[in-house]
Amino acid sequence: MARTTEMRLLELMVLKDDISSVIEYIGKCENFQFQTKLKDTEAGAAGNAVEASSESLNIDSQFYDGLLKAYKELGFDEAAYDIKNCSAPRDEDRKKAADLMAAYTQLKTRMSEAAEEFAKVSDAYKEAMAFSNLQVSYSELEHLSFLSLRIGRIPEEKFEDLKDRLEGSAVVIRLGNDSSHILVASSKKGRFALDAELKNHNFVELEVPSDFKGVPESALKGLEEKKAQAQAALDELNIEKANFAETHRQQLEHLLGCFTIAVQIDEVTRRLESTELVYRITGWIPANETENYMKGLDELTESRIAIRAYEPYEVPSVMSGKEQVPVKLSHGKFVKSFERMIFSYGSPVYGTIDPTPFVAVFFTILFGIMFGDFGQGMFFVLFGILMACNVIKVGAWNKFAPIFMAIGISSSIMGLLTGEFFGTETVLEPFAEWVTGFFGTPHAPILHLMPSADPKSIYVMFGVFGVAVAIGFVINTCGLLLNIINNFAQKRFAEALFGKNGLAGAVFFWYVIALILRVVLAKHSVAAYDIIIIAVSLFFAAFAEPFERAMEGKKPLFENGFGTYVISSIVEIIEVISGYLSNTISFVRVGAFALSHAVLNFTILTLTNMVGGPGSVGGIIVLIAGNALIIVLEGMIVAIQVIRLQYYEFFSKFFHETGKEFKPFKFEI
Numbered sequence: 001m002a003r004t005t006e007m008r009l010l011e012l013m014v015l016k017d018d019i020s021s022v023i024e025y026i027g028k029c030e031n032f033q034f035q036t037k038l039k040d041t042e043a044g045a046a047g048n049a050v051e052a053s054s055e056s057l058n059i060d061s062q063f064y065d066g067l068l069k070a071y072k073e074l075g076f077d078e079a080a081y082d083i084k085n086c087s088a089p090r091d092e093d094r095k096k097a098a099d100l101m102a103a104y105t106q107l108k109t110r111m112s113e114a115a116e117e118f119a120k121v122s123d124a125y126k127e128a129m130a131f132s133n134l135q136v137s138y139s140e141l142e143h144l145s146f147l148s149l150r151i152g153r154i155p156e157e158k159f160e161d162l163k164d165r166l167e168g169s170a171v172v173i174r175l176g177n178d179s180s181h182i183l184v185a186s187s188k189k190g191r192f193a194l195d196a197e198l199k200n201h202n203f204v205e206l207e208v209p210s211d212f213k214g215v216p217e218s219a220l221k222g223l224e225e226k227k228a229q230a231q232a233a234l235d236e237l238n239i240e241k242a243n244f245a246e247t248h249r250q251q252l253e254h255l256l257g258c259f260t261i262a263v264q265i266d267e268v269t270r271r272l273e274s275t276e277l278v279y280r281i282t283g284w285i286p287a288n289e290t291e292n293y294m295k296g297l298d299e300l301t302e303s304r305i306a307i308r309a310y311e312p313y314e315v316p317s318v319m320s321g322k323e324q325v326p327v328k329l330s331h332g333k334f335v336k337s338f339e340r341m342i343f344s345y346g347s348p349v350y351g352t353i354d355p356t357p358f359v360a361v362f363f364t365i366l367f368g369i370m371f372g373d374f375g376q377g378m379f380f381v382l383f384g385i386l387m388a389c390n391v392i393k394v395g396a397w398n399k400f401a402p403i404f405m406a407i408g409i410s411s412s413i414m415g416l417l418t419g420e421f422f423g424t425e426t427v428l429e430p431f432a433e434w435v436t437g438f439f440g441t442p443h444a445p446i447l448h449l450m451p452s453a454d455p456k457s458i459y460v461m462f463g464v465f466g467v468a469v470a471i472g473f474v475i476n477t478c479g480l481l482l483n484i485i486n487n488f489a490q491k492r493f494a495e496a497l498f499g500k501n502g503l504a505g506a507v508f509f510w511y512v513i514a515l516i517l518r519v520v521l522a523k524h525s526v527a528a529y530d531i532i533i534i535a536v537s538l539f540f541a542a543f544a545e546p547f548e549r550a551m552e553g554k555k556p557l558f559e560n561g562f563g564t565y566v567i568s569s570i571v572e573i574i575e576v577i578s579g580y581l582s583n584t585i586s587f588v589r590v591g592a593f594a595l596s597h598a599v600l601n602f603t604i605l606t607l608t609n610m611v612g613g614p615g616s617v618g619g620i621i622v623l624i625a626g627n628a629l630i631i632v633l634e635g636m637i638v639a640i641q642v643i644r645l646q647y648y649e650f651f652s653k654f655f656h657e658t659g660k661e662f663k664p665f666k667f668e669i
Helices: 016-029 047-073 091-131 138-142 156-165 188-200 217-269 287-300 339-345 356-370 374-388 395-418 429-439 457-489 493-497 503-521 528-542 545-551 562-585 588-610 617-654
Strands: 007-015 147-153 170-174 181-187 278-286 305-310
Touching (some): 007 287, 016 278, 016 287, 047 091, 047 217, 091 217, 156 170, 156 188, 339 356, 339 617, 356 395, 356 457, 356 617, 374 617, 457 493, 457 562, 457 588, 493 545, 503 562, 528 562, 545 562, 588 617
Antiparallel strands (some): 007 278, 007 305
């Protein structure tokens, strides 16, 4: 059986001049996990080493910030660039970055000046248009003995509020096409209240010549032309900016990737243990990659590096239990797509059997049984293929494309047996008759799950439940075997032999199942030795505490007293019996969901026939909508039920503690 990937601890002693290239090598290989958390950046590395790199850090960090800002301002998505083909920047990269930033800064300056010019001309034109409606000499208005006039501008959004507040005491008149330029008239007595209200509304009074009657048409036309020229200049610069973005995008993304790596290298370097001249790095790496890794580092530094590899049992922190060896699982594409299901529950302990292949097989089989339909299964297959080819992109879900293809194939096979094709049974009848013809009288479907008046259908139903329970027995057995083997491998002999999930519990479970089969199928009677074997195995499964403590050399044998031990053991007997019973019966839901899926398909088919059959417009709509509902909703429900069976019936047998997932250092955007 495959175990978790064997690991090694590497200790690297790196010279100060080589540290950047070594960190870059570590980040690009993506197979090295630092042994412990790096030091806080506030603490930093040893003084001189940090001070020596601070200048380079500041320069590269400034370039990174400037390039990233330019990248965003040019309209690109921050996460769109790639760093896989980039390396830490060299002097020529810094020169290119400086030239690029200078060119972009110059373009931004010109655009800012053009925008300011356009705003200034627009404001002038706007004010000129506002006063173009004032056709009476302002001096004539000022000499009115009963009126107090104010001309100026306010924020446009405050116009209505000002008008409401001055209603009955003053008249507010728009001078332009908007509400920002106004003329306000009130009685001479109310001028003080008017000025106070205007001040509250951010009124700015404009100086108007005494003989002003409006803006000449020629002036308005000149301002309009100047505004159009300013707009054209701004539009031209916007086009230039778009061209700049298009022509410099590749170079900008490459440089941004280089400086992204540089910033992360400096961040890691400042947090390493170091002296004035040497850095010390320790971390975990898969054992099968150690030799090539050490060779690569040696060539990179031209043998200016000291490397030592340790077995896990040679690491004091591991042997004392203070540190766990990180766990890496190595699989092909199909099994690898199920790894997240394992790590979402917890990481296996280092050195134990890798449960992922079991999960992949069990999940695929159980889903197919519970969701049997050839057409719907092929939909999952097609969906998985399109995800694998990136035709359909659903973010992080694309890595699960093999799962969709696997459950699709499994569902399609079950659909061939039950004769279901998008809820109908007629399409696959020729195939079923051809297959069954080899074994006697041809009939369709091969396995009839649809509701039927045939009395024999009851036997089919019980047969489905029997198969489900049998699968549950196999899954429970695999979980018990994993637990026993893992405990023996870790030299936990007491846990391997005794307890509910140890050999004693397994023997009890297996023998009870075997006895039931003998009594039901072979008509055997229960013998005395059957009772003895069941009683002895149940005793060691439930009354395990003193035997476990004796094998482990612990005293006293009854940790909480003999009375407490007897009571807890009696409770444990009930737990063992009810636990194995529920673990087995729980798989009846597999058969129940297989039958319910057939019933749902039957319901959709019945509704289709009620609206005119599959050939009618209404029938086609019902078929499409019904199958879409089944694929989405029931597909989710079935997936959840399968995961639940894996977690509670399979993982619970051997997942008593969790390890630490292997998370190697790598450069990220």
